[in-house]
Amino acid sequence: MGPDTRAGTRAAPDEVASFLARLTGLLLRSSGEGAVLIERTVRHTAHALGSDASVLLVPDGAALTLGTRGASRTVTLHGVPEVFRLDQVVALKPLVQDVQAGRIGVAEADRRPAAIETSRPPYPWWLKLLGIVLFTLGFAPLMQATWYEIGATAVLGTVAAVLAVTADRIPRYATVLPLVVSTAVSVITVEVFARDTSHGGPVLLMLPALFFFVPGDYLSAAAAELAAGYITTGAIRLVYSAFLLVQLYVGVLLGLFLTGTSTRAFFDIAAASDLPRWALFLSWIVFTTGTLLAFAIPFRLLPLLLLLVYVTVAVQSLATKAIGETGGTFVAAAVLAAAATRLALRPDRPPRLVLLLPGFFTLTVGSLGMRGLTTLAGGYVIEGFRDLLKLVTIVTAIAVGLVLGAVLAQPAVTSPSAEGG
Incomplete structure (x- = not known):
């Protein structure tokens, strides 16, 4: 990897906002066991992308506020919490690790939550x-x-x-x-x-x-x-x-x-x-x-x-x-x-x-x-x-x-x- 390929150094604010909104939505919908870790995960992932993030949570919704390159924006999300698609929870962990480690850019990162959301259940x-x-x-x-x-x-x-x-x-x-x-x-x-x-x-x-x-x-x-x-x-x-x-x-x-x-x-x-x-x-x-x-x-x-x-x-x-x-x-x-x-x-x-x-x-x-x-x-x-x-x-x-x-x-x-x- 080159010296300056971390996602946050080149990503446009709209790309970062899109990815973090998708990530927060997936975390929210899979939070049937509690939403305690969502804010921390989103905040650290945003930092890896060169942004500041805060999340205001309720069980079925979140207000995600992002600060990127001097601009601030707020995204409101809704999702009913459940625990019935834990394959998606398993798939999210390596995605978050890759983003936080700078192994993938924000464009690739934004595609993976969409693939997770639309994936078929692992069992018929x-x-x-x-x-x-x-x-x-x-x-x-x-x-x-x-x-x-x-x-x-x-x-x-x-x-x-x-x-x-x-x-x-x-x-x-x-x-x-x-x-x-x-x-x-x-x-x-x-x-x-x-x-x-x-x-x-x-x-x-x-x-x-x-x-x-x-x-x-x-x-x-x-x-x-x-x-x-x-x-x-x-x-x-x-x-x-x-x-x-x-x-x-x-x-x-x-x-x-x-x-x-x-x-x-x-x-x-x-x-x-x-x-x-x-x-x-x-x-x-x-x-x-x-x-x-x-x-x-x-x-x-x-x-x-x-x-x-x-x-x-x-x-x-x-x-x-x-x-x-x-x-x-x-x-x-x-x-x-x-x-x-x-x-x-x-x-x-x-x-x-x-x-x-x-x-x-x-x-x-x-x-x-x-x-x-x-x-x-x-x-x-x-x-x-x-x-x-x-x-x-x-x-x-x-x-x-x-x-x-x-x-x-x-x-x-x-x-x-x-x-x-």
């Missing part, structure tokens, strides 16, 4: 459908460690997966997808799988199939943003999380009304376990494989993500025995965040979000909100409020654990592209 629709089913099956033993739970989840998870894949093809339907899925799952559960109370409560039978739509990630991201001082972003995301949770809850209630079932059916009692230990151990392989397919994560990352899942589960189990469930969850979240943060610092590793996600799901925070709301609706007030109080406690423990783990693992001088890129 039927593999995503299979991924959602595997995701729900791997989660099922956490609700009830029974063969009946797994059999019911296979059917209910397939129904949920078909509806989710259909929403990908009909975008306008996606806004009511949680309501439609929870209604369908509720009707089938009540009419087919919950007739015999010996198999456990209907909510425990429903939850694995709904877990893909439960906003546990948003809840913890909101709490983490509040803990990190992003008050507006965290508060808005918290309200949005509550709305998604209530939408699922209303769908479950609609299922009861459509079948003429009393809300008293919402008892929260688990059936006796009959799964062998080997099945519980293998369920995490099924779960992690399903996560990769459902969230469009490159399959080459399976061994690394599976290792992080087993480490998180092991730490949570051991710490829970020593200091209780809340303490165990806090320690597991801190260890997961520390491991993901250190690994993400390496240029050849995926971004921190991708490393965190499968292990985070094992902490199962979102299901507590659904259990609490449905138990309250069934008239079991004490049990319902106990679940909701537990939800608040566990969400806070996870959020603080994630923040602490990241802080402890972060070196003194950080490359933002390695962190979140």
Whole structure:
């Protein structure tokens, strides 16, 4: 490379603004786990291009202000945050690294976000459908460690997966997808799988199939943003999380009304376990494989993500025995965040979000909100409020654990592209 080929030395202000707007938009749309790193990544990337940048964030929008060669401009962006195309998150990291290292000019840099935005998902629709089913099956033993739970989840998870894949093809339907899925799952559960109370409560039978739509990630991201001082972003995301949770809850209630079932059916009692230990151990392989397919994560990352899942589960189990469930969850979240943060610092590793996600799901925070709301609706007030109080406690423990783990693992001088890129 010549002595003066860094992008910022020759790039026109309009080119820099175009690229940074695209980059910020992609980061915003992939910020379902939190927007904490967006501002830092954009600011450092802009500096590499010879510009100054500041970002004012809310969960679904950003105001990007750029100062280049004495001129200032502001770009307003909108994007609904989600985590369903993590292949795009993986592709962004090397792009940010190349720009910050001066390996590519701004014209080439501007073309790559467009290619990422228009890229096809890495898996066809039927593999995503299979991924959602595997995701729900791997989660099922956490609700009830029974063969009946797994059999019911296979059917209910397939129904949920078909509806989710259909929403990908009909975008306008996606806004009511949680309501439609929870209604369908509720009707089938009540009419087919919950007739015999010996198999456990209907909510425990429903939850694995709904877990893909439960906003546990948003809840913890909101709490983490509040803990990190992003008050507006965290508060808005918290309200949005509550709305998604209530939408699922209303769908479950609609299922009861459509079948003429009393809300008293919402008892929260688990059936006796009959799964062998080997099945519980293998369920995490099924779960992690399903996560990769459902969230469009490159399959080459399976061994690394599976290792992080087993480490998180092991730490949570051991710490829970020593200091209780809340303490165990806090320690597991801190260890997961520390491991993901250190690994993400390496240029050849995926971004921190991708490393965190499968292990985070094992902490199962979102299901507590659904259990609490449905138990309250069934008239079991004490049990319902106990679940909701537990939800608040566990969400806070996870959020603080994630923040602490990241802080402890972060070196003194950080490359933002390695962190979140």
